Structures are given as C-alpha cells and as structure tokens.
Amino acid sequence: MPKIRIDHTKCTGxxxxxxxxxxxxxxxxxxxxxxxxxxxxxxxxFFPVIAGPFVDAxxxxxxxxxxxxxTYDMCLVCRASCPQKPFFIEAGTGFPLKCxxxxxxxxxxxxxxxxxxALELIDD
Amino acid sequence: xxxxxxxxxxxxxxxxxxxxxxIERERLDKFMGGRGLGVKVCSDELDPGxxxxxxxxxxxxxxxxxxxxxxxxxxxxxxxxKSALTDTLACAKMRGHFGAELKFAGFDMIIxxxxxxxxxxxxxxxxxxxIQPALEFWGRTTxxxxxxxxxxxxxPWAGRDTYLVSIGPAGENLVPLANVINDGFLSVGGAGIGxxxxxxxxxxxxxxxxxxxxxxxxxxxxxxxxxxxxxLNSAPLTSRSMSSWGxxxxxxxxxxxxxxxxxxxxxxxxxxxxxxxxxGLSRTFALRSRGCFACPVACIKKTxxxxxxxxxxxxxxxxxxxxxxxxxxxxWDLTTIAMGNMLCAEMGLDPLAAGGTIATAMExxxxxxxxxxxxxxxxxxxxGEGLLQALKLMSTKKGHAKRIGKGARALAxxxxxxxxxxxxxxxxxxPFDPRVIQGMGLHFATCNFGPHHLYAYTFIDEVLxxxxxxxxxxxxxxxxxxxxxxxxxxxxxxxxxxxWPLMGLKFNNFVPMVNACLGTxxxxxxLLKIGERVWNQEKLFNMRVGFDRSHDRLPExxxxxxxxxxxxxxxxxxxxxxxxxxxxxxxxxxxxxxxPERLExxxx
Numbered sequence: 051m052p053k054i055r056i057d058h059t060k061c062t063g064x065x066x067x068x069x070x071x072x073x074x075x076x077x078x079x080x081x082x083x084x085x086x087x088x089x090x091x092x093x094x095x096f097f098p099v100i101a102g103p104f105v106d107a108x109x110x111x112x113x114x115x116x117x118x119x120x121t122y123d124m125c126l127v128c129r130a131s132c133p134q135k136p137f138f139i140e141a142g143t144g145f146p147l148k149c150x151x152x153x154x155x156x157x158x159x160x161x162x163x164x165x166x167x168a169l170e171l172i173d174d
Numbered sequence: 175x176x177x178x179x180x181x182x183x184x185x186x187x188x189x190x191x192x193x194x195x196x197i198e199r200e201r202l203d204k205f206m207g208g209r210g211l212g213v214k215v216c217s218d219e220l221d222p223g224x225x226x227x228x229x230x231x232x233x234x235x236x237x238x239x240x241x242x243x244x245x246x247x248x249x250x251x252x253x254x255x256k257s258a259l260t261d262t263l264a265c266a267k268m269r270g271h272f273g274a275e276l277k278f279a280g281f282d283m284i285i286x287x288x289x290x291x292x293x294x295x296x297x298x299x300x301x302x303x304x305i306q307p308a309l310e311f312w313g314r315t316t317x318x319x320x321x322x323x324x325x326x327x328x329x330p331w332a333g334r335d336t337y338l339v340s341i342g343p344a345g346e347n348l349v350p351l352a353n354v355i356n357d358g359f360l361s362v363g364g365a366g367i368g369x370x371x372x373x374x375x376x377x378x379x380x381x382x383x384x385x386x387x388x389x390x391x392x393x394x395x396x397x398x399x400x401x402x403x404x405x406l407n408s409a410p411l412t413s414r415s416m417s418s419w420g421x422x423x424x425x426x427x428x429x430x431x432x433x434x435x436x437x438x439x440x441x442x443x444x445x446x447x448x449x450x451x452x453x454g455l456s457r458t459f460a461l462r463s464r465g466c467f468a469c470p471v472a473c474i475k476k477t478x479x480x481x482x483x484x485x486x487x488x489x490x491x492x493x494x495x496x497x498x499x500x501x502x503x504x505x506w507d508l509t510t511i512a513m514g515n516m517l518c519a520e521m522g523l524d525p526l527a528a529g530g531t532i533a534t535a536m537e538x539x540x541x542x543x544x545x546x547x548x549x550x551x552x553x554x555x556x557x558g559e560g561l562l563q564a565l566k567l568m569s570t571k572k573g574h575a576k577r578i579g580k581g582a583r584a585l586a587x588x589x590x591x592x593x594x595x596x597x598x599x600x601x602x603x604x605p606f607d608p609r610v611i612q613g614m615g616l617h618f619a620t621c622n623f624g625p626h627h628l629y630a631y632t633f634i635d636e637v638l639x640x641x642x643x644x645x646x647x648x649x650x651x652x653x654x655x656x657x658x659x660x661x662x663x664x665x666x667x668x669x670x671x672x673x674w675p676l677m678g679l680k681f682n683n684f685v686p687m688v689n690a691c692l693g694t695x696x697x698x699x700x701l702l703k704i705g706e707r708v709w710n711q712e713k714l715f716n717m718r719v720g721f722d723r724s725h726d727r728l729p730e731x732x733x734x735x736x737x738x739x740x741x742x743x744x745x746x747x748x749x750x751x752x753x754x755x756x757x758x759x760x761x762x763x764x765x766x767x768x769x770p771e772r773l774e775x776x777x778x
Contacts, residue, residue, distance in 0.1 A: 062472035064465025065271070069244030070396075078176075078392030080243045081278065083384045090334060094462055094479050094486045119480060135331060141384035159396075163244075165403055165470035166463070 052173045054151075054161060056098050061168035063096035065089050067160035074152055074159035083141045086149045087160045090126050097122075098168055100160075101138040102129025104146035109134075176390040177239035177692040178202055183281045183303065185296060187374055188229060188288030192303050197282060204777060207282055208238035209265050210668035210708040212254030215285060216263055217711055222718035226258040226366070227348060227373040229289035235268075235276070235339070235379065236283040238670020242274035242387050242467065243395075243691050246402045247672040249273055249467035251356075253339075258373075259350040259366030259527060259581055260600035260624050262716050266364020267628060267667060268339060269466040269474075270357035272381065275337040279383030290375040293346075295323065298381045308377040315520035316342045317487055319378055320358040332382065340378035341368045342522025344569035348372050349579045351531060351568065353524040359488055359516075360474070363626050365524035365601060390693025398687045402679065403470045409678030411638065412471050416674060417463065419452045420473040421493040426451055427637055428493075428606075431646055432740030435607045436501045437555050438533040439596045439731060442607055443501055444740045450496070450506060458508045459490040466672065473674060477512065488516025494627075497605025498529030503536055504555030514561055521569035526626065527581060530602020532564050534582040534594055543589045549578060593730050598625045599721065608749070609732050610742040611636055613644065613652040616752045617660065619726045620766075622712040630659035634676055641680060647741075649748045653756040658702070665705030707776040710760075710768050714778070723766045726753065 068085040076084065086101040095117075109132070113124035131138040131146060138147045152158050161169045178197070185192045197211070205214045212234040224230050233255045240248035251273025257264030276284070279298050286296070293308040311319050319340045324333030337357060344352035345368030352368025353361045389395050406412045415423040428434040429451075434443040455461065459481070465472035479486035491500070491511045499518070500511040518525045535553045538544035546552050551567065553560045568579040577585060582602050586595035597603045601624025608615025613632040618625035627633065632655055635642045644655065662681050663673050669688060682698045689696055732747035757764060761772030768778075 062463045062465030062469075064467060064469045064472060066244065066465075066468045066470065069242075069468060072386075073244060073389070073392055073396055078389045078395075079386045080389060081384070081386035083278070084386065094464075094476050137331070162400060163403060163470075165407060166465070166472060 052171055055170045055172045057168050058097050060166045061096040061098055062166045063089055063091055066163045070159040070163035086147045088137055092122055097127050099129055100149045101147050105130050105132045108132045176388050179280050179282050181281050182283040184285045186288045187290040190305050206668035206704050208236055208668040208670045209252040212236040212252050213708055213711050216254055217715045226256045226370055231256050231370055233286040233370055237273040237276050238668055240691055241670035242277035243389055244468050245687050245691055246399055247469045247675050248670050250670045250672055252667055253354055253364055253367050255367055255370045257366030258369035261719055262599055262623060263712055264364055264366050265623055266354055266367050267362045268356045270360045271467045272337045272339050272356040274467040275381045275383055277387055278385055279381050280385045293375050293377050295377050296379045300383055311377045316340045316355040316522055317358040323380055336380050336382045338378050338380045341371045342520055344522045345369055345372035347571045349569055350581050351524055351527040352522050355519055355522050359519045363628055365527035368522050389691050391690045395690040398690050406470050406678045412678030416471050416473045419455055420475050422455050423452050424493045432742050433607050433610050434501055435605055437504045438502060438537040441738055442740055454508055488519045491515045495525045498526045502533045502605055503561055505558050507558055510558035514565055517565040523569055527602055530597060531582040532561055534586055537594050538589050543591055596729050599725055608728055609737050609745050609747050611646040612649050612748055613655050615747050615749055616652055616656045619728050619749055622716055630663050631673055632656055632659045640677055647745055649752050653752050653759050657759050660709055661702045661705035664708045665701045668708055710776055710778055726766055
C-alpha cells in the first residue's frame with residue numbers, strides 16, 4: 051500500500067505543500083488555512099503534519115517528544131484537530147479538514163510539489 | 175481579482191487611525207505590485223525633498239500579485255521608502271513568509287504614515303488592525319522581539335501562524351545603516367529603511383491571515399508550477415549549488431576570476447583558501463536549509479541550534495556577508511564572519527552598508543588619517559574582534575558611535591579622504607570588483623538604489639554563463655545585458671518573485687505562470703516593459719531629489735589603480751565607454767535623463 055513518508059530532517063519550511071493541497075482541493079484557491087497539511091516550526095526544525103481525525107475533546111495527558119538533544123511538545127506532531135490545537139478547520143465554514151490521500155502518483159499533490167525530499171511517496 | 179487582493183491598508187501613526195482602500199486596477203496593470211507599486215506610491219505621495227526621518231516620509235510594505243499563490247519563489251515583500259542613508263528611494267526585498275501572510279490577511283500593501291508618540295507595534299489579523307504599545311519591546315533585538323510577541327499572544331498556537339517584520343536597536347537609534355528584519359533573521363538590501371521605521375516609532379508589524387487568494391486558471395497554474403519545480407530541480411546551479419550552500423557558492427568562482435575584493439577594494443582575493451570555500455562552510459555549520467514561502471530551492475542556511483556561539487540565531491553567511499563583513503575587512507575566518515552577520519540581523523543592521531563602513535574605517539586607520547582614539551575602536555584589517563565591536567557600537571546611541579554609525583561616505587568625508595569611500599550614491603558597494611566584472615560595474619554606477627548586485631544580477635551571465643556566455647572583462651554587449659537584467663529584476667520584484675531562480679530558469683519560463691495566475695495575456699516583452707517603466711519612475715524620483723549624471727559614477731580608485739594580479743591584471747573600469755551606450759539604450763539623453771518620447775512610450 052502506498053504511504054507518505056515524512057522526513058522532518060529534510061523539510062525547509064517553505065510550505066509549498068500547504069498551497070499544493072489547497073489548490074488541489076478547491077481549484078484556483080490558495081490558502082494554507084484550507085490545506086490538509088500544515089508545517090509546524092520549532093527551533094530550526096520543521097514538522098510537516100498531515101491532517102488526521104477531528105476530535106471534540108483535548109487530551110488529558112501532555113506528552114513530550116525527545117529527538118536527539120531537543121525536546122518538543124508532542125502536540126506539534128499530532129495529526130488530530132482538537133479544541134487545544136485548532137488546526138485543520140476551514141476558516142469561515144468551520145468544516146473539519148482531513149487528508150483524503152488525493153490521487154495516484156505523482157500525486158498526492160503535497161508530495162508532488164515537495165522539492166526538499168521531506169515528503170516522499172513509498173510503496174511497501 | 176485574481177492574484178492581487180486589491181486592498182491597501184493605510185495607517186497613520188500620528189492620529190492612530192487606519193483605513194482600508196481599494197487599489198485601482200489600472201495602477202496594478204501598469205505597475206504590477208511589489209516594488210513597482212511601492213515606487214509609484216512614493217513618487218505620487220512624497221515630496222522629493224522630504225527629510226527621510228520626518229513624519230511626512232512614508233513607509234510602504236507591498237507584496238506582489240504572485241506572492242502567496244504558490245507560484246515558484248513567490249515570497250517577496252518589498253519595502254519602499256526614501257532612504258535615510260542615500261536620500262534616493264530605497265527598496266528592501268523581504269523574503270521569508272511575511273509577504274505571503276500579508277496577502278492571506280487580505281492586503282497587497284501597507285502604507286505607514288506619520289509618527290507614533292511612543293513605540294508601537296502594528297498588528298494585523300485579517301480585518302482586526304491594532305496599534306499596540308511596544309515599550310517592553312523597545313531596545314530588544316529582532317529575534318527577541320519576535321519571540322516575545324508570540325509569547326504574549328493569548329492563544330499559544332496563534333504564534334505559529336504569525337509573521338513579523340521588525341527593527342533592532344540600530345533602527346530605533348536612527349542609525350542610517352539600519353535595515354528591517356523579517357522572520358527574526360532575514361534581511362535583503364534596504365540599508366536606510368530601518369531608521370525610517372525607527373523614526374516612526376514603529377518597532378514591528380505582525381501579520382496573520384486566513385483569507386484565500388484566487389488564481390485565474392487553477393489547473394493550468396498547477397501544471398506550470400509543477401514544470402518549473404522540475405526544471406529548477408534539473409538545473410545544476412539551483413538544484414545543487416544554491417540548495418547546498420546558498421549564494422556562498424559564488425566564492426569558488428570569484429577566486430578564479432579575481433572578482434572578490436579584499437581590504438576595502440584595494441586588492442582581489444586570488445589564493446583559494448580551503449577554509450573560506452563551500453567546503454569550509456559545510457564544515458563550520460550544519461547548514462540546515464530554510465525555504466522562503468513556496469521556494470523549491472531553499473538557499474537560506476540556518477546556523478545550528480547546537481552550535482554554542484549561535485544557538486540557531488542568524489544564518490550561515492551568504493556571499494554578500496562573506497564579502498562585505500569578511501574579506502573586504504581583511505577577515506578570513508568564517509565563524510567571525512557569521513558572528514558579524516548574526517549581529518547585523520539581531521541589531522537590525524544592513525551587512526553591506528555596515529561592512530562597507532567598517533572597511534572604510536580600517537583603510538582610514540591604515541592610511542593614518544583616523545586612529546584608535548578618534549574612532550574609539552581598534553579597527554585594523556584582519557582584526558575580527560574590532561569588527562564585532564564596531565557592529566555592536568554602531569547600533570547604539572553613544573556619542574562616539576555617531577561617527578562610525580553615520581556610514582562610510584560620512585566617515586570618509588569627515589576625515590578629508592572622500593576617495594576612500596568605496597560606494598555609489600552613499601551606499602557601499604557589493605563585493606564585486608567592477609574593474610574585473612564590467613557589466614556589474616555599469617550596473618553599480620547606474621542603479622537607482624545604489625550599488626547592490628541584487629537589483630541586476632548580471633553575474634549569472636558574466637561569470638556563470640547560464641543563459642549567454644560573456645567575458646567578465648569585456649564591454650561588448652554589456653549595456654544591453656545590464657539593461658535587460660535591471661528590467662528583469664525590477665519586474666520580478668514587482669511580481670513578488672525572487673531573482674535567484676534565474677540561475678536555473680529563463681525569464682520566459684515565468685511568463686505562463688504569471689498569465690495562468692493573473693488571467694492576463696502577457697508576453698515576456700510586456701513584462702520587461704513594466705520593469706522598464708518602474709525603473710524610469712525610480713529614476714524620475716531620484717532626479718527630482720537632485721541626482722543627475724554626476725552621480726552615475728564609480729569611485730576613482732577603479733579608474734586610477736589597475737588590478738594588481740590574477741586573470742584581470744592591469745585592468746581598470748571601462749565605465750566611461752559603456753555609459754553613453756547604456757543611456758542611449760534606455761532612451762535617455764547624454765545627461766542620463768529620460769527623453770519625453772521614451773516616457774510617453776512607457777506611459778509615464
């Protein structure tokens with residue numbers, strides 16, 4: 051089954067994937083707030099996060115993620131949209147957005163426009 | 175409208191009022207946006223004789239129509255104002271993410287007028303415009319300002335969608351060398367703009383938006399952008415050299431040609447130093463790439479967070495920083511240069527203008543006309559410690575800092591040695607020796623904003639030979655080359671595109687992207703004509719300020735002192751051979767003034 055592999059060490063934070071996603075879902079509309087992928091920035095590292103489920107309650111536990119020398123808030127890489135992390139909700143309509151794994155290679159659109167190698171389509 | 179938002183935010187800081195205005199379509203068609211629109215607004219609304227630091231001066235932040243649309247490298251937001259350093263118009267090319275966010279907030283342009291009574295920050299979140307007190311931010315460095323602003327936001331996640339442009343202590347203290355810094359560490363061009371912002375008591379502008387930008391032909395646009403990404407990816411300079419080291423990779427080529435000036439343009443660097451090349455750069459820094467909005471090249475290299483000196487602040491030095499803060503001051507140590515570059519970003523200084531001032535001071539000391547006592551600084555060629563101290567001092571308000579903080583020309587004049595100032599129109603020259611690279615020399619002499627290579631990157635054809643093969647030292651075809659690159663850079667700035675992709679793409683490649691995005695039917699020539707129109711508009715403004723033929727010059731050194739060694743040995747600048755042809759090509763008279771018939775063709 052094809053999968054998207056995310057390599058956060060390669061992401062440059064250019065956010066071209068966000069626009070690619072937005073343009074692919076509504077033709078002729080560029081808006082990162084309508085994208086089902088967002089790139090979060092912490093220190094010098096960027097985490098591309100692809101929208102997962104919409105949940106109406108936040109987690110009761112707070113987690114930390116340790117990568118090498120750095121500690122990150124686990125919410126940063128979480129794919130869910132929740133009251134504490136109000137992302138992946140369409141501005142204006144309040145419609146929850148979720149990745150629909152658009153199309154066959156060279157899509158999904160985010161992978162197609164990612165030039166850094168941070169997003170890659172793999173098959174295993 | 176497609177591409178443009180068609181809206182402008184006018185903020186008057188004196189009255190603490192703001193208004194949203196529509197931008198006429200005719201104006202956008204004629205001047206496109208970005209630099210072009212900013213220049214038009216300044217030309218129409220500014221008295222050419224205005225004191226740059228007076229409340230009557232205006233500061234225009236303007237994104238191009240392609241910014242934020244996903245167009246390849248469409249990230250550029252230009253800041254246009256009358257410069258406190260040169261008295262000409264100045265234009266900073268801000269990259270990063272601020273420009274795109276401004277579009278998402280629903281604005282093409284912000285015009286800042288007047289002067290706030292006390293320090294303020296302008297915050298824009300879609301249609302919510304706030305002018306908030308910024309006393310606690312005053313005196314802070316640019317990265318501190320950004321971090322504190324985001325920390326103060328009530329919603330902890332909102333900071334992740336907020337982008338800032340700010341000034342550092344240098345701008346607050348009205349140092350004419352000051353620049354505006356966006357995203358906490360980025361600055362490109364625009365010396366003299368930070369002081370204008372400081373004079374308005376405007377510490378920063380923060381912007382966050384959620385609106386959409388509409389694109390005329392979405393499906394075609396996606397196809398064209400995909401093609402351009404692939405093209406950039408298959409061109410060696412954009413896919414490998416720029417992506418790996420940023421513009422610092424020119425170093426290797428410049429050694430071979432003898433283009434790199436050292437010790438305030440007294441000689442050229444010819445001996446390759448392994449420590450200063452791309453290899454040294456990779457060894458000294460981890461070189462993590464940072465991409466501006468929608469850029470597949472990602473030429474910005476951040477310093478490593480684990481590096482004890484930088485902790486992720488600032489960026490690895492670019493060609494300009496290595497040349498201006500390094501070799502031209504006789505400094506050959508990458509870590510010192512990067513420290514200097516970081517200090518510039520933190521303090522809000524322009525590395526080119528600041529480095530040029532220090533190099534001038536160093537030569538004055540070497541000549542014996544300035545001393546350690548008169549400068550209150552130990553400045554000698556090759557002394558890194560002195561450079562770092564000077565950068566810290568020149569952004570402060572201390573009495574003795576004024577001398578070095580006024581810039582290279584003022585310093586050289588004060589010491590009675592005006593020829594030691596290596597610059598044009600008051601701005602220090604970018605690190606390219608105009609005796610060796612003649613086209614760049616012609617551009618330096620004629621550029622409306624002063625001698626900065628980013629307003630016409632002829633290096634691409636003169637040295638890298640990407641599109642056409644030119645000899646750097648030849649003068650044949652150079653006026654044509656310079657005019658084309660100047661017009662190209664101007665229209666790309668007006669569209670909001672970065673100029674670096676010209677290393678992998680032809681100008682013509684961008685045309686279908688522009689048309690698909692804006693729903694227009696432009697040919698490459700139509701776009702170049704817009705570039706030419708803007709260039710002439712800038713020229714007309716400068717003429718009204720009082721700039722004339724005598725300001726289109728190069729420092730005397732380049733005519734009197736031939737190059738001492740290397741492939742260009744014995745050469746001097748041939749500017750005087752090229753300038754009449756350049757004026758003729760532009761449709762200007764022999765005094766460098768646009769002829770009425772040319773202006774009519776351009777619709778000015």
